[in-house]
Amino acid sequence: MNAVSALSIPLKPVQAICQQHQVKMVQAGPHQICPQCAVEFAEQQRKNTQAEVDRMVREKHFAGAMLPERHAQSGFKNYLVKHAGHQNALNQIVAYAKSILNGDKNNLIMVGPTGTGKTHLSCATARTLLNKGRHARYITSEDLAQKIMDAWDRKIPDATEKSVIYDFTQYDLLILDEYGLHDRDKRRELVHKVLYARYDRMKPTMLISNMTIEELKTDLGDRLWSRLQHGYLTVVECNWNDQRVGGAA
Known part of the structure; x- marks a missing residue:
């Protein structure tokens, strides 16, 4: 399960602490995740996707020139x-x-x-x-x-x-x-x-x-x-x- 899909199901706080952000983890199905890590992961995925789109558009523009x-x-x-x-x-x-x-x-x-x-x-x-x-x-x-x-x-x-x-x-x-x-x-x-x-x-x-x-x-x-x-x-x-x-x- 990735972080994005985990955010779409019911979340329950647990006692475990994220060592990076020092916040409580949450239970998402069988997984424990850090909400802040999940948000950062989703944002990085979005940036990677946009960068790939930008690269493809740029290549198309150069070819068309x-x-x-x-x-x-x-x-x-x-x-x-x-x-x-x-x-x-x-x-x-x-x-x-x-x-x-x-x-x-x-x-x-x-x-x-x-x-x-x-x-x-x-x-x-x-x-x-x-x-x-x-x-x-x-x-x-x-x-x-x-x-x-x-x-x-x-x-x-x-x-x-x-x-x-x-x-x-x-x-x-x-x-x-x-x-x-x-x-x-x-x-x-x-x-x-x-x-x-x-x-x-x-x-x-x-x-x-x-x-x-x-x-x-x-x-x-x-x-x-x-x-x-x-x-x-x-x-x-x-x-x-x-x-x-x-x-x-």
């Missing part, structure tokens, strides 16, 4: 800082992650050449939110457009363009990487539909691109650029050499 395998362990602590530019970018992204956790709905744009650590910082942001029980999703601009197009071709069961776009408005943070590398025109229009939808639902988006800020403004257009700035827009410029090939300046 679809972080690139290369960046599955990328965090703020293992971001390599070699110069002031790195430190400034790190500070801005950490502050942004904190603002999202505090309930802010602002957007962030991160631009710079390839290999400058943008994806690392974005995945570190996602992991920070996921560890706090929030929903984050990483996807490239190309893959986002393709998911909508797959719905057109019925490659996703029961999905429509509208339902796919709606799904991408549900995340607390959407990380849209490699903006501008998608095929032009039609795919860009689909990506913009998602950005508009997230704006309408007041959901923050992190937009990452190899474009310059001026190129990005032109590509997004005045209406969408204005919406991205609504409230407050954080702009992080990673203007240094490709770190993958040894660049540090």
Whole structure:
């Protein structure tokens, strides 16, 4: 008999004393138990069950975030800082992650050449939110457009363009990487539909691109650029050499 079931049957005080709590034991069927031990045991069982549920939910959230395998362990602590530019970018992204956790709905744009650590910082942001029980999703601009197009071709069961776009408005943070590398025109229009939808639902988006800020403004257009700035827009410029090939300046 466990402590919880013992508490559900008639209890009768006995002379035996619990050595831990120095209180009288009670008779519960054929067993003598300490009421306080029973309560503590039940509470510990509840905590263990909740911890297991939290772990399973956390794992599900991480799996649903679809972080690139290369960046599955990328965090703020293992971001390599070699110069002031790195430190400034790190500070801005950490502050942004904190603002999202505090309930802010602002957007962030991160631009710079390839290999400058943008994806690392974005995945570190996602992991920070996921560890706090929030929903984050990483996807490239190309893959986002393709998911909508797959719905057109019925490659996703029961999905429509509208339902796919709606799904991408549900995340607390959407990380849209490699903006501008998608095929032009039609795919860009689909990506913009998602950005508009997230704006309408007041959901923050992190937009990452190899474009310059001026190129990005032109590509997004005045209406969408204005919406991205609504409230407050954080702009992080990673203007240094490709770190993958040894660049540090």
